[in-house]
Amino acid sequence: MTDTTTAPTTQTIPELQLDGVSKTYGTNLAVRSITADIPAHKISVMVGPSGCGKSTLLRIISGLDQPTDGSVSFEGKTVTGVPEGLAMVFQDYSRSLYPWMRVDKNVAFPLSKVPKAERERRVAEALEAVGLKDRTHLYPWQMSGGMQQRVAIARALASQPKLLVMDEPYASVDAQTRADLEDLLLRIQRELGITVLVVTHDIDESVYLADHIIVLSTPPSIVAETIDVDLPHPRDQVTTKADPRFVEIRGHVASLLRHKELQTGEDRP
Amino acid sequence: MRLIHEPLSTRRQAVLGVVGVIGVVAVAELLMRTVVTKEGLPVPSRVFGSLGDLFSDGTFWQAVGFTMAEWMFALLLATVVGVVVGAAMGASKAAMITFNLPVEAFRVLPSIALGPILVLLMGNGMLPLSITVALACVWPILLNTMYAVKGADTTAIQTAESFGLSRAEVVRRVVLPSALPFAFTGVRVAASIGLIVAVSAELLVGGGSGIGGYILVGSANATNLDLVYAATLVAGVLGVLVSLVMSLIDAKVFDWKKGLAQ
Numbered sequence A: 001m002t003d004t005t006t007a008p009t010t011q012t013i014p015e016l017q018l019d020g021v022s023k024t025y026g027t028n029l030a031v032r033s034i035t036a037d038i039p040a041h042k043i044s045v046m047v048g049p050s051g052c053g054k055s056t057l058l059r060i061i062s063g064l065d066q067p068t069d070g071s072v073s074f075e076g077k078t079v080t081g082v083p084e085g086l087a088m089v090f091q092d093y094s095r096s097l098y099p100w101m102r103v104d105k106n107v108a109f110p111l112s113k114v115p116k117a118e119r120e121r122r123v124a125e126a127l128e129a130v131g132l133k134d135r136t137h138l139y140p141w142q143m144s145g146g147m148q149q150r151v152a153i154a155r156a157l158a159s160q161p162k163l164l165v166m167d168e169p170y171a172s173v174d175a176q177t178r179a180d181l182e183d184l185l186l187r188i189q190r191e192l193g194i195t196v197l198v199v200t201h202d203i204d205e206s207v208y209l210a211d212h213i214i215v216l217s218t219p220p221s222i223v224a225e226t227i228d229v230d231l232p233h234p235r236d237q238v239t240t241k242a243d244p245r246f247v248e249i250r251g252h253v254a255s256l257l258r259h260k261e262l263q264t265g266e267d268r269p
Numbered sequence B: 001m002r003l004i005h006e007p008l009s010t011r012r013q014a015v016l017g018v019v020g021v022i023g024v025v026a027v028a029e030l031l032m033r034t035v036v037t038k039e040g041l042p043v044p045s046r047v048f049g050s051l052g053d054l055f056s057d058g059t060f061w062q063a064v065g066f067t068m069a070e071w072m073f074a075l076l077l078a079t080v081v082g083v084v085v086g087a088a089m090g091a092s093k094a095a096m097i098t099f100n101l102p103v104e105a106f107r108v109l110p111s112i113a114l115g116p117i118l119v120l121l122m123g124n125g126m127l128p129l130s131i132t133v134a135l136a137c138v139w140p141i142l143l144n145t146m147y148a149v150k151g152a153d154t155t156a157i158q159t160a161e162s163f164g165l166s167r168a169e170v171v172r173r174v175v176l177p178s179a180l181p182f183a184f185t186g187v188r189v190a191a192s193i194g195l196i197v198a199v200s201a202e203l204l205v206g207g208g209s210g211i212g213g214y215i216l217v218g219s220a221n222a223t224n225l226d227l228v229y230a231a232t233l234v235a236g237v238l239g240v241l242v243s244l245v246m247s248l249i250d251a252k253v254f255d256w257k258k259g260l261a262q
């Protein structure tokens, strides 16, 4: 097992660094202390049990919320507001897309300061990338859940992020759509070379997508373990998931999550 | 057997509606010709008969024009004030605290009662009437806007924030657009209230102008009460037309309401 309590990022500089991040809501200590590096140009997946503070961490990373203690830095600079070059895809696409805008206007939303010609080109490219270029004149609520989430991904891509952050992006679509969207993300990440951070509580999904996994403990959460996933690319829903390495890593993550209670509160070096 | 909830076809609905109206009119006619036969009652056939006279009366059309202008100006005023103050109250705590008491106090005042005072202050003319109407119309617009802005979806807002929009931009590009259909529902309600208040205010302090004034003058002379009834009928039909137009606009412009997450 590539247990990486030693530095996982020998070849790549970390794009994003969490340094002792903790969050307390009132008297509720939600996140105890998270220290982690997110390597550049890779897919990192944060996996952890429900309520362990994954969404809280993403809000802190994207500058929408402040940590009670510790700090986040993006490209070496401490995050105070929403960092330039970050885009977020929310789990709840039906609330995250704007129902009064057609698909093309939704995708163009972050580009209001971009000149018109370039804006249109970027919207078209982003919709092409997610396979929706002939659906630009629908409203989001006229589309299926999977299509809506692809619109949300296209909108994030149109803003040309260096770091794409996704909070359980596929939790509310069916299994087939989910597999398609996972493959879409893998393809786009390889094509654009962007850094991606995905949060999920699905173990299979975490191993399938990841170059790098961060396993969180139960709340108040700490990092239980970080794992480098050396499965080859391009990945395939059938062959990759049958790969003995996949099965092995999957089993390891599962056992970490199953024995999560034991790890809570242990002070790890 | 048909279920009571089963929707009727549009055509069937139209037929039933017409049958209802004709039925009520026929019963009224019958009663006023047989049971309650007092002079000066609105016997439908005679009222309809005098519509012709009414429509050929130039002063009546002037009155209709006056009332419509008064009403539209009032609705515009109420919409601007209601949306601006309502949005401010919904978006900012400070504005909420500042305006809450005045709004609660003014809201329970019968605006019609302010009419005479306004006429006293501003003299005769359309403006005091419009302000009276606006004072009655502004509340549904203001309250609907306020609650819609306050209840704007947090995920929608956070999405905009995550793209680096400032607070003012978030309000302009996300909060206000998402509140607009609710504000418009307020305008729809206000439009109907406004027409009623407009005619009432004219009856009370209109100095003879508008449909209310026309009715008042006509009934004082008591020369042709049927003409008065016909004018009243026209005012009612105007009200129905106004709410029809408003619901058409609603269906056309705010069709996307269907997509609002519950």
Ligand SMILES: Nc1ncnc2c1ncn2[C@@H]1O[C@H](COP(=O)(O)OP(=O)(O)OP(=O)(O)O)[C@@H](O)[C@H]1O
Pocket (backbone or CB within 6 Å): A025, A028, A030, A049, A050, A051, A052, A053, A054, A055, A056, A057, A201, A219
């Ligand atoms: N705005 C808030 N105010 C108070 N407590 C909060 C708030 N947001 C989150 N919490 C608390 O923080 C803890 C972590 O919540 P969070 O939503 O980050 O978990 P999560 O890992 O994303 O869970 P899930 O997998 O179910 O989405 C929970 O105990 C929750 O009650």
Ligand SMILES: [Mg+2]
Pocket (backbone or CB within 6 Å): A054, A055, A056, A167, A168
């Ligand atoms: Mg969550």
